[in-house]
Amino acid sequence: xxxxxxxxxxxxxxVDMKDRLAEFWRExxxxxxxxxxxxxxxxTSVLGVKxxxxxxxxxxxxxxxxxxxxxxxxxxxxxxNDSVLIGGFGDYADFQHIMKLLNQQTVDDAVIGDGxxxxxxxxxxxxxxxxYNRRTxxxxxxxxxxVAGKTYSGEPYLGYVDKIGVSFQDKxxxxxxxxxxxxxxxxxxxxxxxxxxxxxxRDLMARCLKVLFYRDxxxxxxxxxxxxxxxxxxxxxxMSTDTDWSIGANPSGYE
Amino acid sequence: xxxxxxxxDVSVWSPQGRIHQIEYAMEAVKQGAAxxxxxxxxxxxxxxxxxxxxxxxxxxxxxxxxxEHAGISIAGLTSDARILSRFMRTECLNHxxxxxxxxxxxxxxSSVGDKAQTGTQIMGxxxxxxxxxxAGCDESGPHVxxxxxxxxxxxxxxxxxxxxxxxxxxxxxxxxxxxxxxxDLGELVAHxxxxxxxxxxxxxxxxxxxxSVGYVGTEVPFTMKDDDEVAEYLKMIEEEKVAVPATGExxxxxxx
Numbered sequence: 001x002x003x004x005x006x007x008x009x010x011x012x013x014x015v016d017m018k019d020r021l022a023e024f025w026r027e028x029x030x031x032x033x034x035x036x037x038x039x040x041x042x043x044t045s046v047l048g049v050k051x052x053x054x055x056x057x058x059x060x061x062x063x064x065x066x067x068x069x070x071x072x073x074x075x076x077x078x079x080x081n082d083s084v085l086i087g088g089f090g091d092y093a094d095f096q097h098i099m100k101l102l103n104q105q106t107v108d109d110a111v112i113g114d115g116x117x118x119x120x121x122x123x124x125x126x127x128x129x130x131x132y133n134r135r136t137x138x139x140x141x142x143x144x145x146x147v148a149g150k151t152y153s154g155e156p157y158l159g160y161v162d163k164i165g166v167s168f169q170d171k172x173x174x175x176x177x178x179x180x181x182x183x184x185x186x187x188x189x190x191x192x193x194x195x196x197x198x199x200x201x202r203d204l205m206a207r208c209l210k211v212l213f214y215r216d217x218x219x220x221x222x223x224x225x226x227x228x229x230x231x232x233x234x235x236x237x238x239m240s241t242d243t244d245w246s247i248g249a250n251p252s253g254y255e
Numbered sequence: 256x257x258x259x260x261x262x263x264d265v266s267v268w269s270p271q272g273r274i275h276q277i278e279y280a281m282e283a284v285k286q287g288a289a290x291x292x293x294x295x296x297x298x299x300x301x302x303x304x305x306x307x308x309x310x311x312x313x314x315x316x317x318x319x320x321x322x323e324h325a326g327i328s329i330a331g332l333t334s335d336a337r338i339l340s341r342f343m344r345t346e347c348l349n350h351x352x353x354x355x356x357x358x359x360x361x362x363x364x365s366s367v368g369d370k371a372q373t374g375t376q377i378m379g380x381x382x383x384x385x386x387x388x389x390a391g392c393d394e395s396g397p398h399v400x401x402x403x404x405x406x407x408x409x410x411x412x413x414x415x416x417x418x419x420x421x422x423x424x425x426x427x428x429x430x431x432x433x434x435x436x437x438x439d440l441g442e443l444v445a446h447x448x449x450x451x452x453x454x455x456x457x458x459x460x461x462x463x464x465x466x467s468v469g470y471v472g473t474e475v476p477f478t479m480k481d482d483d484e485v486a487e488y489l490k491m492i493e494e495e496k497v498a499v500p501a502t503g504e505x506x507x508x509x510x511x
Binding site: 119122125129152 | 356361
């Protein structure tokens with residue numbers, strides 16, 4: 001495959017950048033080896049908060065097709081097993097691929113039937129390996145995944161892993177727009193209430209998603225909240241919050 | 256067991272429904288020096304009798320650490336044991352890299368079993384001529400597994416293999432229901448050494464030179480004790496009398 005700066009791109013060396021780019025895109029279109037170029041159907045922010053009695057994650061149910069709010073009833077939260085939930089941001093097809101791989105893991109474990117299962121840190125680690133490996137091959141899975149769940153000893157766990165293989169754990173995580181708008185809200189809430197319970201976190205999620213709906217053009221006022229507690233993992237039915245658009249009646253500065 | 260026309264290849268069944276090559280491979284374990292493993296409440300312990308092929312050479316190592324949470328003791332062809340232990344180490348390492356947690360012992364043992372099985376079925380290959388006692392600790396506690404040259408594996412409360420190991424098995428059978436309540440490591444090792452003592456050839460005794468001890472616990476990584484470090488454990492059983500005299504048996508030198 002001819003890269004933008006490689007010698008095999010059929011353009012003489014003394015040609016300027018504009019023509020080089022044009023040639024590159026012409027070649028790309030006919031290139032039989034397909035690598036991920038850009039995400040097509042995308043999901044926006046996923047939020048997560050770790051509490052004393054569990055973990056709460058949330059995501060809206062929108063699959064955007066660029067700026068078109070095309071698929072308004074998709075599930076971006078997935079239950080992996082009784083200890084782990086994941087939320088997917090980014091390309092939805094790649095997220096479906098990840099869901100398929102994770103399902104296969106769970107099925108394989110069930111088939112062996114020895115009681116061994118993957119806890120949240122294990123799934124997080126595994127995802128990190130997969131995503132980093134794909135990025136190294138220059139064919140990324142265009143996602144940021146939030147991993148929420150329990151460790152083998154029952155401790156709450158919240159992790160983040162993205163398309164370039166960056167992975168970490170934190171008390172609150174957010175992807176995309178959420179990391180700019182919701183993360184400060186979640187951090188302040190945790191600062192004021194370090195022993196947040198799962199019930200309080202669910203309210204926090206709803207508040208954050210409401211602000212995201214106001215501010216993120218690719219968000220939707222229809223979302224799911226997933227909860228992990230000692231009883232197991234539950235993903236809620238889709239729900240909405242009330243919004244007040246009255247200040248939008250008389251905008252200024254958009255003449 | 257004598258030679259017959261169905262024992263040349265591992266891919267040949269006898270009319271009685273046996274594969275003689277596999278049974279012959281299991282004989283190789285009986286040629287090796289004795290080793291045994293016991294599972295307690297919090298610890299899994301292996302002890303081994305090391306053999307020296309001559310007065311000039313050192314005693315053959317029998318216990319091989321696999322990972323922080325597992326180790327093995329071998330009886331039979333040492334070179335085959337090296338291959339299997341290398342395989343087990345890479346399996347454990349890969350699992351830790353991908354999942355960030357130790358490989359559960361049942362999965363480790365079954366992956367060895369799957370690998371060993373190919374040698375019992377494919378034409379031109381042979382079974383691994385070594386018995387492995389796997390001592391490990393995972394989410395479900397301590398475990399002792401025995402992997403046979405037939406590629407079968409068994410989870411055990413306690414197990415003894417190798418030359419003259421029947422005497423050790425007798426001791427273990429008598430005490431097997433007590434082991435699950437033993438919390439103290441020293442007590443468990445003492446049981447193991449008492450059983451090992453019954454496997455000695457005539458005119459021999461347990462010394463720091465010919466005994467190896469390995470143990471692993473829920474909070475304790477796999478640790479191997481050799482030479483002087485074994486002295487404290489030997490002291491624990493010093494005053495006790497030998498329970499059952501060992502029966503004499505042929506020893507061959509190539510297998511340890």
